[in-house]
Amino acid sequence: MKNIVLTGFMGTGKTEVGRILSRKLGYVLVDADTEIEKEQGITITEIFKQYGEPKFREIESNVIKRLSEIKNAVISTGGGAVLRQENMDNLRKNGVIICLTASPETILKRTSNNNDRPLLQVDNPLQKIKELLEFRKPYYEKADIMIDTEGKSPIEVAEEIIEKTGIKKD
Ligand code: S3P
DSSP states (O other): OOEEEEEESTTSSHHHHHHHHHHHHTOEEEEHHHHHHHHHSSOHHHHHHHHOHHHHHHHHHHHHHHHTTOSSEEEEOOTTGGGOHHHHHHHHHHEEEEEEEOOHHHHHHHHTTOOOOGGGOSSOHHHHHHHHHHHHHHHHTTSSEEEEOTTOOHHHHHHHHHHHHTOOOO
8 A cells, every 4th residue: 555645734733643544554654854853863943943944955855765665654744845846756656645734824823832843933923824835835736635624633634534545444
């Protein structure tokens, strides 16, 4: 069976939905951001602070290339992973690409309880979310399946992914 790759903006529920999916399907769960932090030995926030976003994107692409080789996995990616075609190509080799979506207001609500997202540490995070979403829209739309998470629990979203991909639970 193909890997399930979760893409989508920060706060669309990739991590939580990934956890549920991996449990339901008996797939291994890998999270690109967690792998980046493990590999670098520092947090994403520190990577942005010390090296800047372009270097982070390089590291992210290398990690995604490695994770794309895994089989029977749910791969959860960071919100900006879609920006590089190379990442999409690698992830698609063994996987079906899902994109989770939510409104800017919901994203703000889901991301405002912690400060571990360097791109949203600005005076007006809602405005920033709207700008980033607008810019990234065509990239997110490259996914094979789009799933609106608005008003749905992570369990409902996971069930919808299983239904739409036709992947069997056993
Ligand atoms: C980013 C999303 C983050 C993380 C980094 C950059 C982005 O991941 O990779 O802060 O560019 O949207 P999550 O989507 O898991 O928060």
